[in-house]
Amino acid sequence: MSQSLIEGNRLSKVYATATGPLVALDNVSFGIEEGEFISLVGPSGCGKSTLLSILGGLEEKSDGTLVLAGKHHDAPRPDLGMMFQTSVLFSWRTIRENVKLPGIILGLDRKQQAERCDELLDMVGLNGFGDRYPDELSGGMRQRVALARLLAHDPRVLLMDEPFGALDEFTRETMNNELLRIWEKTGKTVVFVTHNVGEAVFLSDRIFVMTPRPGRLEGIIDVDLPRPRKAEIMRDPRFSELVFDIRRMLGVDH
Numbered sequence: 001m002s003q004s005l006i007e008g009n010r011l012s013k014v015y016a017t018a019t020g021p022l023v024a025l026d027n028v029s030f031g032i033e034e035g036e037f038i039s040l041v042g043p044s045g046c047g048k049s050t051l052l053s054i055l056g057g058l059e060e061k062s063d064g065t066l067v068l069a070g071k072h073h074d075a076p077r078p079d080l081g082m083m084f085q086t087s088v089l090f091s092w093r094t095i096r097e098n099v100k101l102p103g104i105i106l107g108l109d110r111k112q113q114a115e116r117c118d119e120l121l122d123m124v125g126l127n128g129f130g131d132r133y134p135d136e137l138s139g140g141m142r143q144r145v146a147l148a149r150l151l152a153h154d155p156r157v158l159l160m161d162e163p164f165g166a167l168d169e170f171t172r173e174t175m176n177n178e179l180l181r182i183w184e185k186t187g188k189t190v191v192f193v194t195h196n197v198g199e200a201v202f203l204s205d206r207i208f209v210m211t212p213r214p215g216r217l218e219g220i221i222d223v224d225l226p227r228p229r230k231a232e233i234m235r236d237p238r239f240s241e242l243v244f245d246i247r248r249m250l251g252v253d254h
């Protein structure tokens with residue numbers, strides 16, 4: 001059987017805390033295929049960020065194995081990119097300089113990076129904003145910059161931790177549409193953390209449903225909705241059915 005791009009096998013994470021060991025992830029196994037859009041959903045504290053950090057090589061696992069593109073994986077690497085809820089932009093650098101930063105750190109060709117930066121700003125709808133500073137932009141625009149920066153060094157896998165969680169509902173929907181458009185165009189593999197079940201159904205090929213204490217993978221849901229997806233898909237009875245099934249798995253609708 002061919003190997004998945006990312007394979008987690010019996011992953012566990014135990015944190016040492018003042019009150020004793022805390023099991024944040026318990027025996028989590030999965031495979032993620034190249035080009036898939038995966039969401040991790042579950043209530044606060046079920047281990048979504050911990051799992052994403054382990055996937056990003058930022059956090060050490062306590063047990064289990066993790067393989068990325070056929071190699072054991074436990075440290076940050078250039079074919080991974082991470083994006084967080086707040087954009088962590090450098091306020092003294094222009095938007096263009098912020099977007100180019102990962103490429104500079106990785107020592108990529110500066111001319112190519114400059115061209116790519118302009119293409120990316122265009123792609124995220126920020127054409128003409130390259131010389132502005134982060135403080136001059138709205139929260140939604142700053143997350144667009146973060147998205148362009150995430151793509152700047154052309155990582156194979158995008159790890160996104162509630163990237164639009166701090167945005168208002170309308171901006172979040174716009175960003176979700178943009179993300180899907182970019183994902184369809186670039187064919188990246190995405191792992192996306194969210195509390196929002198509707199957002200996960202709208203975006204994903206498959207949803208990893210997680211439950212807390214200890215953090216477990218309760219089940220994996222195939223989202224059998226057609227693509228490309230537009231907001232109208234939310235009117236599809238199958239959309240509501242999937243949202244309901246996931247909420248029930250999470251114990252929300254009794």
Ligand SMILES: Nc1ncnc2c1ncn2[C@@H]1O[C@H](COP(=O)(O)OP(=O)(O)OP(=O)(O)O)[C@@H](O)[C@H]1O
Pocket residue numbers: 015016017022023024042043044045046047048049050051195215
């Ligand atoms: N560095 C740490 N030290 C000790 N405990 C931690 C640490 N990081 C996370 N935890 C604990 O591990 C569990 C899982 O946390 P995690 O942040 O992964 O959950 P989450 O599902 O991402 O939550 P949220 O949706 O609120 O961000 C929680 O009980 C949390 O308190």
